[in-house]
Amino acid sequence: MARGASSREKILEAASDLAFRQGAAHLSLDAVAACAGVSKGGLLYNFPNKAALMKALVEKYLEDFRTRLEEATEGEDSNLPVRYLDLAVAKLERETPSSSGLLAALAEDPSLLAPVKEFNRTLLDRMKAGGGDVGAILVLFLVLEGMRAQNLFGTAILEPEERRLVLERVAEMIGAA
Amino acid sequence: MARGASSREKILEAASDLAFRQGAAHLSLDAVAACAGVSKGGLLYNFPNKAALMKALVEKYLEDFRTRLEEATEGEDSNLPVRYLDLAVAKLERETPSSSGLLAALAEDPSLLAPVKEFNRTLLDRMKAGGGDVGAILVLFLVLEGMRAQNLFGTAILEPEERRLVLERVAEMIGAA
DNA sequence: ATTACTGTACCGTCTGGACGGTAAAGTCAA
């Protein structure tokens, strides 16, 4: 039982890692199994096929985010934008190989990202419902999305001081301290 | 000669198209050739291997952008941020299957996006050199990057009115009319 | 004659996935 859970984790992690390093198109089950220290049979026991693996990658990403967001807000949606900003920045900070699982999923089948779309829409609606400056909320959302994308693409170009500046500016816009 | 040029175009277009529709991981040379109405031999005549095709996809994307940006600015860098905003929005407007070639390249080999990184950095520096509000320029850049990413990922969620609102806001920040 | 292909045949490798096996842990009646 304990072994099962950790195998799944290791496989998921290995998949994200490999996707980022060698390009999502070359992500093979063999490679994932080897990297995770599991046999191919073991991999396919945990995930019946490649699509299932990719789906799990997306779900894990979303689950992580959702959980931490729920923790940060503790049921209350007050100041959601600020919480979201903090969370997203923190996630960006610790080098994100986790989110490159999304890349693998996208490469495998674009429709696998549908849950991400839904999650984002819901989040945006919750933030808008908070009653703040809608324009600022949209800017916040897109700036963060832009940063995430650059990380994912490996085309991040902002210097630390630029990053600080833009995040400060956005925080200001949504009315954080 | 005329045939050569149009074949290349058709192939590039077909590759982008297929990458977006069936997932970049399943982009095969056979499929691209078929979709472009070219034989596989013909494809390999134009692009000696898959990596070359992907590289050309990236180059074409950048070339397009560069050309149009140069046209819009006519050598002058004054008001570059505004030009960039207009251009990026226009590019977003006409449904972008072209940029999903980037996706295929990324999936094939992440390092193929290095030229994109360089292009972005240069562009950002040029905009900063214009002397405007640096924070606003960074926000502009990232918001646009965010929108592009959402389009690429198929996770675009903004309603037209939200899009208008956020673009207006950004335009205001960089001091456009 | 050259250019820009087409079409076909083929090769070696990789890949997803099916399959049969198995060691260990858990369940349960006697």
Added chain:
DNA sequence: TTGACTTTACCGTCCAGACGGTACAGTAAT
């Protein structure tokens, strides 16, 4: 508590098909 059985969590092998790439003969326009 022991033996019989089931379930869980894998391992290792195998294979059909897909893939990237090569080779080469042919063709139609310039």
